[in-house]
Amino acid sequence: MNSIIELIEKIVESENLIRLVLGNKRKKSSLCRKVTVRPFNSSGGLMYQAEYVYEKKVMHENLTGAELCELIPDLIHNEFRQANIFTAEADYQILAAKPDKPRISELPPSMKAQSNTHDNVKKYIIPDGKPCDFLIRLGVMNDAGQVLHKHYRKFRQINRFLEIAGDVIDYLPKDRTLKIIDFGCGKAYLTFALYYYLNKELGMDVDIVGLDLKADVIQFCSETASSLGYDGLRFEIGDIAEYKDTHADMVVTLHACDTATDFALINAKNWNASVILSVPCCQHELFSQMKNELHSPMLRQGILRERFCAILTDTVRQLKLEEWGYDVSMIEFTSLEHTAKNIMIRAVNTGKPKLSSKEQLVKITDYWNVRPTIVVCDR
Ligand SMILES: C[S@@+](CC[C@H](N)C(=O)[O-])C[C@H]1O[C@@H](n2cnc3c(N)ncnc32)[C@H](O)[C@@H]1O
Structure with a gap:
């Protein structure tokens, strides 16, 4: 059965x-x-x-x-x-x-x-049934190219991510090597996927860095990249908040917890990155800060407080990004069936800062009595 x-x-x-x-x-x-x-x-x-x-x-x-x-x-x-x-x-x-x-x-x-x-039987960017080197190496596919049942969700997530990445390519520079940083890359399924898609499938010249705090994970990813011959993909140990580099055209940060996302966004803005793809998670920072008399019934309930905290945190991020000149869309990353952490912030640099967002941000943080990292550490 x-x-x-x-x-x-x-x-x-x-x-x-x-x-x-x-x-x-x-x-x-x-x-x-x-x-x-x-x-x-x-x-x-x-x-x-x-x-x-x-x-x-x-x-x-x-x-x-x-x-x-x-x-x-x-x-x-x-x-x-x-x-x-x-x-x-x-x-x-x-x-x-x-x-x-x-x-x-x-x-x-x-x-x-x-x-x-x-009428739209799902056509994946990386199809099931066709051997793909990094997916085989990471154990998502077998050697014949069939996706293992237990990894189907990961497979769909990878393809969804590539669909979103494909949609922002037009906003990236075309005349030089593209510099991309994945902050909090973890085991880097999505970092490998991005390299595979941009370099192996689309033939783009890319320099991708995956950064994470965990030494063992970085060692595993570095060995995997070198055994696959992925020359433009490197991994480094480091803290997003301390990371110093000269620039990136695109900043990716997927499920980097709590304020790690804010530091990734601040770095992206300081480098004037063209595109940011960020899936926030564990938005805890404002949980204990939020105070508001009118909304005290909602704030009394832990579960409502937690959910609202995530929404407020991401709204603050949206306003800050707009203040910096990014056009922001919140899109569904994976189906809610799979994870509640499914909202992606997709931000494209327009070079036109929005004054109205700056004003709204001040009002909203005053109203909720919060001092978010992305506001405090923006410099
Ligand atoms: C939930 S995993 C997500 C991995 C991958 N991005 C994904 O979506 O599959 C979060 C990763 O972020 C890393 N991380 C969290 N805070 C970080 C920080 N301040 N600097 C660097 N990495 C961080 C963790 O070590 C962990 O590997």
Whole structure:
């Protein structure tokens, strides 16, 4: 049964289902003869419609991906002996005469996605099924290029990040080596991905530095980069707040905790970086500072206080960036299903400081009685 659950989860994660048909009912007495599932686009994203065929009627039910992952194994276990699944990458047949010993076979794909089912079957910048050196080295893919089920979320996150990076390339200088710094790179899946995409795929001349406090992580990343022959990718041990370099065209900082994000943004502004991509997390700094009589009912509740603290912190960052002359958009990085830390600050340097944001920032910090690092340490 686990293998069926894993297969359905993988198909849902990769968003490449074309059609799924359940038939050959287990009990003669069952009223439902067949179930067919098709994906469709809704305003909230990809959904699935299950069509239940009875003797004299047909019924429909709309499902999320998570609901589909629960429903299909359950139907195979209790109602149907056979499932045929058609995806953009492969066909699968599940024969489950004995519910606990299903046989799953995989064949080349026989169906093409139709525009009226799911017109944008996800095309990843780095596709599943094609070997990619750094993903193999980091254990996300096997040697044949197949993404391991347990790393599918990371795989999607990497591709989402590259999509966002691809959208800001036009704002970066074209006439010289691009200098990019990833502050708080950690194990650097996304730093490697950025190098791979810009250098190996797009042929751009890049000098990328990944910086982190952790010596063991930096050693691992440096060895990996050199074994892959990624010459323009370096890793350094260091603290974002102390980091001194001459410049960067693009500053990336993904999930660097609390005020580390502020120091990354301040560095970016001091270097007049063209682009900043930042996913803040653990916004704790203002938690104990926030004071406001009118909002005291909200501030009394720890969970509300914590959530609001994150929103206020990122609003302050937005205003500061605008004051510095950046055009700021807050975009969804990964689906909320995966992590609550999913807001990315995407800032593009326009060279036109916004006075109104400077004024709003003063009002808002006074109103909440806070002294954020990005304000105090801006110089
Ligand atoms: C949650 S991990 C994120 C790793 C990676 N950026 C990602 O999104 O997958 C945060 C990393 O930031 C690093 N970090 C936190 N504060 C830092 C600082 N002041 N200077 C350098 N690195 C820092 C931590 O050591 C950790 O590896």
